[in-house]
Amino acid sequence: MDNHGCAAVQASAYSPAGISSFFRIHGSMENPTGATGGGFTITRGVRTEVAVKASPMRRITVSFNNVPAPARDAETSLRVVENLLGRASNTLMEVSVNHLIDPPMGAGFGTSAASALSLALALSEALGLSLTLREAAEIAHTAEVESRTGLGTVAALTVGGCVVTFKPGPPGECRILRIPLHPDLRIVAAYFESKPTNLILKERSLERRVNRWGDEALQRILSDPKVETLLSASRDFAIKTGFATRRVINALDAAEAAGALGGAQNMLGEAVHVLAYREDVNHVIEALIEKVRPRRILASGIGGKPRILESVSGRVLSLTRTR
The missing domain is CATH 3.30.230.10 (Ribosomal Protein S5; domain 2)
Incomplete structure (x- = not known):
């Protein structure tokens, strides 16, 4: 049939x-x-x-x-x-x-x-x-x-x-x-430009930098497995590897000044993500719009x-x- x-x-x-x-x-x-x-x-x-x-x-x-x-x-x-x-x-x-x-x-x-x-x-x-x-x-x-x-x-x-x-x-x-998180924490992300992962992963010069600073970040987090440590180590990783642009750094600074717990750059892309308590989300969004004017801002729950x-x-x- x-x-x-x-x-x-x-x-x-x-x-x-x-x-x-x-x-x-x-x-x-x-x-x-x-x-x-x-x-x-x-x-x-x-x-x-x-x-x-x-x-x-x-x-x-x-x-x-x-x-x-x-x-x-x-x-x-x-x-x-x-x-x-x-x-x-x-x-x-x-x-x-x-x-x-x-x-x-x-x-x-x-x-x-x-x-x-x-x-x-x-x-x-x-x-x-x-x-x-x-x-x-x-x-x-x-x-x-x-x-x-x-x-x-x-x-x-x-x-x-x-x-x-x-x-x-x-x-x-x-x-x-x-890593356990407080239930009131949210992600706020600001997006500037896309960077296709398949093209970035073909750049051989990145491997040594990524692996050196990636190992360091992982050891820091495993020795102190808290979300604050993950965010701090990840921000340092973005800077030391050379991924972080001036817009990325300015966005992280603006978000933290507005009450975000911390943040890091998205891997891989010219975008950032920060962690904020529910009551601080709107303040963080307003600061990002005023200070860095990203192409898009995304607020989301964590999990799924x-x-x-x-x-x-x-x-x-x-x-x-x-x-």
Whole structure:
């Protein structure tokens, strides 16, 4: 029986975004195996919608915020789709992917990792593969590393909150420390310009600086595992590696003067994130607007859990072929 004429099966999933405050490359720039580092997951993340139907030939389209993307800009997503289609009973399918991304792209908000993870969850649901969160995260992590769009953010997204990865590896093998936070703390982020991670990670001259100062930051945090230490060590990391621009430093100074607990630069992007108590958030936002005039300001809760939003397992059998 052939079901080419069946209606598309749809599913959607959510992942928090993930801000990296500092990192250290493991492996090499030419062949990275992962990263250690730390940062925060934020609730303003990515919703991915997929539609799948049987087709005479395989066809995959990827959009970001309803705008179709060329293959070179969707490499990570395409790797996820190809991996999952390889596990399906019928590989001849038309797959449409739409990533609805809240934070700015290419600015150190982990949108590539969040897109990959939410896609793996949604497509697994649509195809009836019943992947666990760990299995979906492993697929997303591999796609990120192979595409050079990230090195270790996916695993942190599955844990949530303020996280420090102190042993590199894929989800389930890496070791992550979760630092407790006061429930009234919020993230305020200011965005200036995008810096594509896959291009930055190809700059060989960065590796020595990143690893030297990344190791120092990690040791400081592990010896005093508090969020204040993470923010201070991460700010120093941005300055010592040369990532921090004058706008970044001015933004951090302005936010802290307005009551923020501390802050750091997004890795990798010309953007900053600061921690502030709920009652100080508006003061911090006003100070950032007045002092540094970023292109966008984002306030968000901390945490979030990856999850399927629309379950379609009862209709997935229409996609299979019987011989």
